[in-house]
Each structure stands twice: as structure tokens, then as C-alpha cells.
Amino acid sequence: MLKIENLHARVEGKDILKGLTLTVNAGEVHAIMGPNGAGKSTLGNVLSGRDGYEVTEGSVTFNGVDLLALEPEARAAAGVFLAFQYPVEIPGVNNTYFLRAALNAQRKQRGERELDSMQFLKLVREKLKIMQISDELLHRAVNEGFSGGEKKRNEIFQMAVLEPKLAILDETDSGLDIDALKQVAQGVNALRSAERGFLVITHYQRLLDYIEPDFVHVLADGRIVESGDKTLALKLEEQGYAWVTDKDPVLHGASA
Amino acid sequence: MSEPQRTPFVDSQLEAAAQARLPGSSIGWLQAARRENLDAFAASGLPDTRMEAWKYTALRALGQRHFASGDEQAASRAVDASAFALPGIDGPALVFVNGVFRADLSRIDALPAGLDLQPLSQALQGDAEPLRFALSRHYREGGDVFARLNAALAGDGVVLRVAAGAKIAQPVHLLFIGAPGEVDLAWHVRHVIELGEDAELSLIEHHASSGDQQHLGTQVADIVLRKGARLRQVTLQDAATGSTLVRHDSVQLDAQAQASLYVLELGGALVRHDLHANLAGDRSRLETRGVFVLGGRQHVDTQMAIRHQALNTSSESVWRGVADQRSRGVFRGAIVVAEGADGSDASLSSKNLLLSGQAEIDTKPELEIYADEVKASHGATVGQLDERSLFYLRSRGIPLAEARSMLTAAFCRAVFEPLPEEGLREHLYHQLMAHLPSA
């Protein structure tokens, strides 16, 4: 479904991704782990099309389509969803209104019929129940005055409503206490399906206790330097990132 | 000071004054005030941009224009006032066409108890003495040139009084319709509004147009709120795109009086609004909230001055501006805290979006503080939509153009959120959205 090949990207003239290759198939959950500054968040931002991230080499295809050629909204319509590490507050834009506009814009771009407000409300109620989120959230402006946990849950709730094919969770666990983490993980797990792929970007293993990955990759200095199953995450937790980076001839040489 | 230039505009207005048959011409003090103001107008002519109050609004082009005075046909022009009905607003209404009162379009037959509402032309036929103080004002400030013209030539307007203690449930709708005529017209309306002690009123000032025209309208309003009175006023300015509209409002708040003033500026080619508020009584409170949304070659200039003159007064002002295409938005918001006005609490925010390389925003918040037990702050910004918010919306699938207008609308909407009349609020949103640049 998602094919990243030899991806190089730079931010403000600095090379961050230096040849990243990764394939995510429908139904799979991939965890991307790595030390700070490895390029984890850059990957999420490049995939969702944020300005200021320049791809200098390589390709990304999504179900055969060149993802990098699409505008951010077209990527969303194609089924790519980024749960932000720091969701922005948008005062004055009501959460429900925002979500309905987003859903209908996506449906329109896909040539589907737009939902009227009754249909939309029904859908939202359903999802709220699954996500165990109170509908009070809906009446507020997008992320405005939300606690850290509420913002992250709101991201997952949006994901539930928009039903993407590929969900990228960018450090969704950062800033969450254990209860909030569990709630978010529960929400994500409820959305796992054979049709949907996940890319879970995280610094810590603890999120993966709750969202069990099929594959774990270690991202260091802009490339994937190690891949394995979920046991790799446990090993990282025990031995730290130095274990992987030391093993890598390029990185080891560079740091020596 | 050099001799003011005699422009076609000034000449046309002096000529109009010479021919005018104004109501109340038998009232000595009124005629004297009209004469004084006319002389002052003739002596000063139109201000130029060296005058601080007109720094960002050039009147050169206006000075070259000629306006006929008064619309002879105003009483008979076919105008569909129902086209300007506002949702949920079906109480008393006064309607003026090209500055002339139209009884046939108004609703003043069944006024609630405590509300006295009539056109100025009619009030001058009765006992004019209660109007004497307001109508004998002499506008001495150099920049008040249109107020002088208005004082000299206004023959109609609104006289509104709310008796002490009366709480008027239904909002009063004042509708000023510009109607196309054979020539460009100048019309002038003069309002005298007073809320007695503890009286309450909700007022809508509505400027609209029944077709394209390039008239000049001027309005001078004196609003007095006696002790404990409460006023909520919504101004919806949706004048014809070619028209010129100059409003000069003075609001006085006695002790514990409260006023909330909402302004939405949408129409007009050249629009000037002077708003002078005087917190004259202890614990009086003023709230002003306004938005301008401009496109084309519109020029809208708001000059607001709030004076805190008594103890423990407060004012809060929230203004937003959007300028697109070749438009220019000007805002001045001055807060003055007079000596001894301890306990004053004043804040002002002017935020603006500049959407085009041909548009311009000039904003000037001011603080002038002469007391020390004061909390005063202001902030102003000119900028664009936040890139992060735009990206967030797009990442959720909302196309760029739509994301822009969503954020622009949100930027403006916040101003009207506290407005309790829901139907009216939604109507303002609707009007606002319709004026926003679609892409």
C-alpha cells in the first residue's frame, strides 16, 4: 500500500532523511523508533505534505499513486492521515463543523456523496461511543483549550470519523500519562483492520505495550538501520539506541 | 493656516444649504446652530491628509464631486423594505429612504410602553426644546467637517427615548436605504437617542441599498445612557458598493450604564466611522466589537476614541479587519484615561488580515493615560492566516481555498460570539461569509 524508496529529504537546507526505504501493507502495524533527531517526525511531515520539507531523492507511492505529487488535502482524500505530535489550536472553528467539512471535502474529492448533517451526526455519535469520548468535545473550537490528552484523543477521534487507509501516529504517546495513553491506544486498536495500515512513530517502547506492532524499525540518521518484530522494541528498551547505531558501520564510523 | 480650497464638493453643499427647506426653520436656536456649523464648514473645507484624523483617508476625489441635496422623490420611490428584514427582528422599525422618513415602510404604530420613537422631522414640529442641547452642538474639532455639514443640513433622523426603568424587549430596527436616483445625492440624518435611568434597549442600525448608486450619506448620532441604563447596538453597514457613508457617533455613559456596540462594515466605496465614547459616570462599562471585510477598491476608516473619565470604568474593544484586492482598511482605536479616573480597566485588540499585495491595512491603537490606578493594554497585528492551521485543515482533506475561507471566517466570527440575539448573529455570520473572498 505504502512504498517508500530511498527517500531523501531536507529541512532548512539540512539533510534529515538520507535514503529511507519502507513498505507498509494493508492490515500491518509498523513501529518506527529511533533516537531524538533521527528524522522520525520529518517522515510523518513529508508523507502528509507539509511545506518546508524538500524531497531531494527517492519516491513514495501510495496504492500506486505518486504521493509526493499530491497536495496535502489530496493525500488526505487518498486515505493518508497524520495524527500530529502537536495538534494546532484553531480558535473560532467549531470541532464538529471542522470535521464535517473535512469528511465531506474528502468524500467529494473521491467522488462520493456528501453526508447531510443528520447522517453526519449519526456517524459521529457512533464513533464517539467506540472512542469513549464525551460529546462535549464536539462543541468546542478545534483543540482550543484542550489538555494534552484531549488533543491526542481528538486526533484519534478524527481518524475514526475520517477512516483513512493509512494512519501515521507521530509520537502520539508524548506528554500522556498512563491512563490517557491507554485510552488513546484503545482507540487505535479499535480502528485496526485488515484494510488499514499504521505507521506508529515513537521514541519509547511503552506505547507498543498497548499497540502491538507487526514490525519494528529503527530509524537513525535518516535511514532505517534495523528491522525486526516486536521483540526488537523490547531489546531497544533494554539496551538503548546505542546498541543499534554502534552496530551500523556508517554511523559507528561517523561517531568514532 | 492657508485659505481652504473651494472645491466643487464644498460649493455644491453651500448651494444646497442656500436652497434647503429644512424642518424646524422657525426655531431660532436651531437655525443659529445650522448657520454656525455651515459657516465652519465653509471656512474649513475638506481636510487633507496632513490632518492627523484624516491621515489615511484622502478626500481629494470626493472634493471634485458634486452632490445634489435632498431627494425630492424620496417619499415616492418604490422600495421593498421587506428585502432588508432581519431574522427575528419584527419590532418597531423606522425606515428612511435617501435620508427621508418613510412612514409607509415603518412600524411605529404599536410602540411598547416607555418607548418614544419618531422621526426628527416630526419631532421638530412639536416641542423641540428637549432636543436643544444635542442639536445646538457646534463641531469645533478640525476633523469633524462632515458633522458640521450634517448639523447644517440634516432635516430628518431618529429621535428615540426610553423612559426610566423601561426595558424594551423587542429590538428597534433603524433602516437607512440608499435608493438609486437621477443624480448623485447627499443626504444627512441626525439622531438623538436617550435611555433613561435603568432603561434597557436593543437597537439595530442598518445601512442598506436598493440598487447601485453613488450617494453620499452622513449621520450624526448623540446617544446618552443615564444611570444604570443598558444599550446593545448592532450596526450592519451594507451600503451600495459605490456609495460614500460618513457616520459620527457620540456615546455618553453615566454611572453604571453599560453599552455593547457591535459593528459589521461590509459595503460602501468610501466609509468613515467616528465613534466617540465617554465613560462619564462611575462604574460605567463599554464594549465595542467590530469587523470590516473589504474587497474591490473599498476604503473603510474607523476612528474610535474611548475616554475614561470616572472611577472604576471599564472598556473592552475587539476589532478585526480583512482587506483583499485593492482595498484599504484603516483603524484607529484610542483609549484615554483622564486624570483621577482611577480603577479604569481598558483593553483593545485590533487584528487584521492582509490578503492581497494591492491592499493595505493601517492600524493605530493608542493609549493616553493620565491616572495611575489603571489597567490598560492594547495589541494590534497585521498578518496572514496561520500556516500551521492551514496545513492542519488541508491534512484533513479540506482544499486550500476552503481552508482559507474557513479560517478567515473564524477570525472574524469570534467578534460576534457574545451577541445574544441568535437569529441576528447568524445573519451577520451569513453576510460576513458572503463578503469573504472565496479563494
Next chain:
Amino acid sequence: MTPVTAPDDMNTTMTTETTDRSDLSATTLRDNAEVAAALGRRYEAGFVTDIETDYLPAGLSEDIVRQLSALKKEPEWMTEWRLKAYRHWLTMPTPDWAKLKLAPIDYQSISYYAAPKSGPKSLDEVDPKLLETYDKLGVPLHERAKLAGVAVDAVFDSVSVGTTFRKELAEAGVIFCSMSEAIREHPELVQKYLGSVVPTGDNFFAALNSAVFSDGSFVFVPKGVRCPMELSTYFRINAINTGQFERTLIVCEDDAYVSYLEGCTAPMRDENQLHAAVVELVALERAQIKYSTVQNWYPGDENGVGGIYNFVTKRGDCRGNDSKISWTQVETGSAITWKYPSCVLRGDRSVGEFYSVALTHHRQQADTGTKMIHIGKGTKSKIVSKGISAGRSNNSYRGLVKVEKGAEGARNYTQCDSLLIGKKCGAHTFPYMEVKNPTAIVEHEATTSKISDDQLFYCRSRGIGEEDAVSMIVDGFCKQVFRELPMEFAVEAKKLLEVSLEGAVG
């Protein structure tokens, strides 16, 4: 919708040179024969001795301008330049005073050229109050006499210090001399840059200054040179009696850097009522100029009698790409201050900064601020203004941020805070924002407050006296600006505020 955080990156690129020379006292150079010789040379070439007549009669005319130019042995082009300015001045109306109240100035009653008056013969003749203030400020002994206007011969030592610095500068290739000397010795540079930032007809006082300026400083830092010292150290000791119409020109060529401090933290004896200085700064490609002012002219007494009128035109031109001009001022003196140090941000990505503390007391009036004119792409400006009003004074910030059509991505952040001490003073803020480019972001924030009783009480309950508590709070209020000053002056500026605030409380 626009972010409201201050752009931190504006703050970082220019580091403050803190060459601490103040301890290099004159004693180390005493009895140096070279000093005596240098002193003689200096006055041959310098400010005073080449003048044949002591003064010109009061009044202003073309004739007076010619005579003045002749007295200063100026070349023909300079005389013509002055005359042009004078003719323009005649056509200009006196400025509209905005918030200032002052009696009309009779320009025909001023003498436009006078050799410095001889003043008291020794420190014993100086007003003891003034000496007391020097003591409080910790002014070094060898400078006190000079500041108090004691005849030059008596302050032998300090001159020698300055002369030594001058040699060091010459070795680095930096030209630093009086304007009179520059006109004679470096006419090509003066002709190229004088009036190129503040044209002769710019405003009423700039025109007057251009016609009759007496002297001032000239600084030229050539390509790639970092001026090896704070020019403050030199200036502080030497360039004091430059008269009421001072003219300063500072030029930094490509990649050059200079930090210049004007004025003095101690109150200066001054006979002149009207001061109308002009300062021009030119920064070429990647050049940086840091200009700091501490102004403490005589403010008049508590009843508003006497005091200096300080009407200054200061403007910097960021002519080159990536150049930077930074103004820092601490204004506590003068009866009336009217000045707006400005930056014309012409070069792409050029940066302008303005940091100001203005304190007024008694009946002082200050109307000060800045103008930031964004012309180049990616230009940035930052304004931090702190006004403190006490007594019956009035203190206004007046500023303009203008973004021209072509200034893509321009960015401004302005912060203006006012502090009121007492019930009879005024604090005012008049920012003008004119924006013509839709990619620009301009932000202004202002607050007005007083020192709260809670703050005072808290300090006092911890044993701090009321005046000290006020000083402490005021110092905290000004921190953002003080940290922009060269180190040794930051300390003195703080003391200066304490002295100026004496008697403001209670």
C-alpha cells in the same frame, strides 16, 4: 491567527562587545611626554584652536552660515551644502508638537557659533549637588572635572587616555575623528555619505542642523574590519563639548562592525537650551552597527524651569543585504525630548532593532520612539520600549512600522510598556502600523500599569525600603533594554535611574 510570540532569532546575531576599559585609568599614562605633545596636536587639528573668532553674533542668515563655514575653514562644497539646507529650512513650518508643550523658540536669538565657555576653574567652584550625584553614580574622579565643565587644562589625564585609544584604532584602519576634521581630511567619504541618510530637508531640525552644525563625530570602519573597541570609552572622555548642533556620521563597509556609545551617564553641565543633533548610520553588506545612547542632559528643576530641549534626528540605513542596525537608548535627561531613532531596512534580510528606556520626572516631557521602514525582502525589526513616568511628567512612545509593497516576508514585533509612578503623570502610546505586503507580519503589544501596592508591600515586608523597592521594580521593568547596553554602561544606567527617581515615591 498570527502567532504572538516574539521572534527570538532577531536577538541573537549581534553580540555585545564588552571591552572593559573603564579601569584603564589615567594614572597609568601620567607623566607621559607623548601625551602633552598629542594634546597640542589634537587641538591644532581638532575642535577648538583653529578658530579665529570666539563667537558669531546671535541670529541666523545666509551670511552667518557663510561665516560659520569660513570660521571652520570648510571647503566650498561644504559651504554650499549648508546654504542649501538653510534655504530649505526657511521654507519649512515649525513642527506640530503633538503631545509636547513648549514656548516658541526664537531662532534669531541663538548664537550659532561659540567657542566653549571657560566654566569654573576648579572642582571647588562646581555646584556641590552635581558632585554629590557623580559620587552616587560612581563616576571616576578624573572624569568629574571634565563633566562639570572645568577648564580643559585641568583634565590633562583623561585626554591622554583618549589619544592612546586613537592610535589603536588607526592601526585597525578605523577612522574616528571630529566631523570638522573629517570634512578636511576625508572629504570624499563625507561627500559620499553626509546627508545620504537624513537629507538636508528631512525635517525642520535636520535642516537647521545641516545649515549650522558645529561639530560631531565621524566613524568609518572599512571592509571586513571589526572595530577593536567600544567607541564609547573614547567618546565618553573626549567628545563632550560638541555643541548644540551636533552631527554624527558612522559608516560600516561590507562585513564591518562597530559599537558606539554616545553621551554620558552623568549629568552634564550645559549652557545651551536647544539641542538639535543629527546622527546618520550607514551599514553596507552584512555590516552591523550598534549605537547606544545614554542621555542625561539637564532636565530642569521640579517646577519645570530650565532644562534642555533635545530635538534629535537619528536614522540608520541598512543599505546592504544582511546588514543590521541596533539602537539602544536610555533617556532620563532633558526638559523636552523629541527623537525617533529609525531604521530604513533597504537591504534584503536586514535587521533593525530599537531598545529604549525613557524616564521622565517632575515636569519633563518625552516624545520618543522609532520608525522601522521595511523595504527589502525578509527584513526584520524588533522594538522594545519601556517608559517610566513620575511626578508631573508626560512620556509618550510614538512609533511607525511601515511595510512597503516589495518587503516580502517582513516581520516586526513591537512591545511597549509604560509604568506610572504617581497620580499626576501621563504615559502614552501612539504606534502607527502601515502594511502593504500580504506576506508581512506586524505585531504590536502595549501595556500600562503602575507599581502595585502588593509588589511594594512584599518588598517592604522583606525589609527593603520603599525607594529601593521602587528601584528594584523599575530595574526589573527595564531589564530587556539594559541587557542590550555594553556591560559597564548597563550598571551605570541602572544607577542613573535610581538617581533620577529620587523623591518620586511618597
